[in-house]
Structure formats: C-alpha cells, structure tokens
Amino acid sequence: MLNQFGFDRLVFSQLLLTGVVGFSTLILLACLLFLIGWACWRGVRRPPSRVLARYPFVSILVPFYNEPEGSLLDTLESIEGNDYPGPVEVLLVDDGSTNATAAAVADWLRQARGKRYQLIARERNGGAKGLALDAALPRLSPDSEVVTVIDSDTVILPGALRSAVEALYSSPRHAAACGLIVPAGRNQSWLHRLQFYEHIGALAAIRYVQSKLGSVNVVAGAFSLHRTDVIRELGGWGEWLVEDIAWTWRALAHGYSIAYAPDAVAYTICPTTLGGLFRQRRRWARGRLESFRVAWRISWPRTMKMLPWWLLWAQSALVPTLLLAAAGALLYRSHALLAVAALNWLLMAALNFVSVLHARERLQLGPLDLLLVSVYNTVIDVLLLPANLIGLLDELRGGRKSWMTR
Numbered sequence: 001m002l003n004q005f006g007f008d009r010l011v012f013s014q015l016l017l018t019g020v021v022g023f024s025t026l027i028l029l030a031c032l033l034f035l036i037g038w039a040c041w042r043g044v045r046r047p048p049s050r051v052l053a054r055y056p057f058v059s060i061l062v063p064f065y066n067e068p069e070g071s072l073l074d075t076l077e078s079i080e081g082n083d084y085p086g087p088v089e090v091l092l093v094d095d096g097s098t099n100a101t102a103a104a105v106a107d108w109l110r111q112a113r114g115k116r117y118q119l120i121a122r123e124r125n126g127g128a129k130g131l132a133l134d135a136a137l138p139r140l141s142p143d144s145e146v147v148t149v150i151d152s153d154t155v156i157l158p159g160a161l162r163s164a165v166e167a168l169y170s171s172p173r174h175a176a177a178c179g180l181i182v183p184a185g186r187n188q189s190w191l192h193r194l195q196f197y198e199h200i201g202a203l204a205a206i207r208y209v210q211s212k213l214g215s216v217n218v219v220a221g222a223f224s225l226h227r228t229d230v231i232r233e234l235g236g237w238g239e240w241l242v243e244d245i246a247w248t249w250r251a252l253a254h255g256y257s258i259a260y261a262p263d264a265v266a267y268t269i270c271p272t273t274l275g276g277l278f279r280q281r282r283r284w285a286r287g288r289l290e291s292f293r294v295a296w297r298i299s300w301p302r303t304m305k306m307l308p309w310w311l312l313w314a315q316s317a318l319v320p321t322l323l324l325a326a327a328g329a330l331l332y333r334s335h336a337l338l339a340v341a342a343l344n345w346l347l348m349a350a351l352n353f354v355s356v357l358h359a360r361e362r363l364q365l366g367p368l369d370l371l372l373v374s375v376y377n378t379v380i381d382v383l384l385l386p387a388n389l390i391g392l393l394d395e396l397r398g399g400r401k402s403w404m405t406r
Helices: 002-044 069-080 101-109 129-139 160-168 190-200 202-213 228-234 243-253 274-298 300-318 321-331 335-359 367-383 385-397
Strands: 058-064 088-095 116-122 146-150 154-156 174-183 223-227 257-268
Touching (some): 002 202, 002 300, 058 069, 058 129, 101 116, 116 129, 129 243, 146 160, 146 228, 160 174, 160 223, 174 243, 223 257, 228 243, 243 257, 274 300, 300 385, 367 385
Parallel strands (some): 058 146, 088 116
C-alpha cells in the first residue's frame, strides 16, 4: 500500500513537472514565433517614427544612501551629458547618508550646470528606496509630465532618456517605460559575467515581446520612467519592499500598459559578491509574489492575464531546466520530461541568440557572446534557486521587510 502510494505520488509529481515546464515551453515558443513574425513584418513595412512634436518636462529622481561618491558623480555626469530636447529638472534625494557622499554632491552642484538641480536631504534613512522617492514627489515642478528614476550607481548612455521618453509616449495607455539595464564590469569576474549575460539574454527578448503586447511586468528600477499624472493617480512607491515591480503590477491591474526601449541603455553596478547577489535575488523573488498580491487585490481578471509571465519566471527560478533534465533522466527516467526540458532549454537558447544578435552593435558583442550567453544563463538559474525559494517563503511567512541589497 505504501509502495503504491509512493508510486502514485512519484507519477503525480512527474506529470506536474511536465505540465509546468510544458506550459512555460509553449510561452517561450510563442515568444520566438512572435519575434520572427515581427521581424518579417518590419522587413516589409517601415516602422513609424517615434520622434515627438514636443518633448515633455522630465523630472529625474536620484535617491542615494551612503553611495560611493565616485559612482554617484558618474551618474550625475551621465545625466548632465544626456541630450534630451525637452525641459529637465533633477531632484537628488539624500536618504540620510552618513558618509562624505552628500558633501561631494554639494561640491559638484556648486559648478555651473546645464540642467536644474535641487538637493533634498532627509535627516534619517527611511529603510526603503520607495520612501526616498515618495519624499521627492511634493517637490516636483508643477510642469512635470514624466518622472524618471535613476539609481545612484547607474550611468545612462547618451540618448537614453530621449529614447525612453519616445517609447513611453508611443501609446496614451503607457503608464511607464524602462530601458535596457546592463550590469557594468563584465570582465571583472565570473560573477559579473553571470549577471551581464542574464540581463542581455532571453530576458531582454521576452521583455521586447511583452512590450509589443503592452504587458511588460517588470520596470527595472535602475532606470525607469513614469507618467507624472499616473503617479498622482495611483500613488508612489513607499509601501513596498520591491517598489519597481509592485508599482508596475499595480499599473497593469488598473488597465495601463508598460513600454520598453531597448535602445535606451543604462549601465549599473551589480553585486560583487555571491552573498550580495543572493540577498538581491532573495529580495526580488519576494517582490514578485508581493506584486502579484498587490495586483490581485486591485483586479483579479487583469492579474490573471499576467499570470503566464509570472509562471514563466517561477519555472525558470524554481525549476531550472538543467536540474529538470537531470531529474527526468535519473529520478523519473522519463523520456517525455527529458524532451520537454531539452526543448525548453533550446528555445531559451534561441531567445538568448536573438537578444545578443540584436544588441551586438550597441553593446559591442562578438561571436563568442552568442555561445556564452546560454552557458552562463543555465548556470545562474541553478545558482540562484535557493535565493528565489527563500524569497518566496519570506513573503508567504510575512517576515520583516528590509532592503536586503548588496
């Protein structure tokens, strides 16, 4: 009886895994077919110009807390040098820093600048980036039309702000937009290369597909844009642990769409230690579940439309195809499970290939990168499995929220 029960449970788990991975495989196949179809369509029909007749007033928020002054000043120089054709104001939010960064920023501001800056100093650190962003909202210019958030360790490339604004204004339903976030220093270590290839690989291709469907479900907080009137309608970011993901899902639940601008490139400093990467991804995983709960309370029908993308992330985060293939071959001895896992990996590799090919000139990528992107992405999926699992358990248990950043 016990043997029969154990056998039935093994068969059930095998069928469940095959179904979950089969579902995500169908999504990956749909993404690849969509990209092929889109490329063919663009080949026969010239895409419309995104140049705007009038460029909106942009308010840039840069929160910082004990950031190394070198990286923060690099961020400011990249903002100062961006050739955006509309009016810009920059609000620098010192979230209770206790090191010399605030003094360095003050010295930088004493020099003549082409853009308008103001420094907002908070007496005490609020413990969350979203609270620092919310503190700046009352100080926005009455003319503000777009709020852009740029992390204090992120450098936006020339033209990035303009490209992202054009993407945001490509539809009146877009509430927000994001650019292509690229981890800096990929040649510094294997950990940097892991994160570099993760960000420029299949994730970028999937986000591109999502943008054409109006369903981008993560606006990366390192460089993101939001319509000011939608922020005033929906509120700011301060109530969540992972403010960028939760705000995105809340906007989607209210019927808005999200844009993606792959030409708007921003380089950001990534975690430099395995422990720092673990804490970051634990926090992000918790934010994924937090955002789902936020959206569900607002509109479960709209949230259900986003469920396939959430399940796609869950499959890659909790059931990496490398481990799944091993389970199919060794534990279950299932040819079906092994075949589905192999097809899943091949489709992901194809999307990795497409992403690298698309970004090869922009990011100066070579033939070797076409191979390494799939190898490194396979490794990082397995490596981060514990962090993702613990992050989801954190949210289910309702544990204490903190930044848990690098």
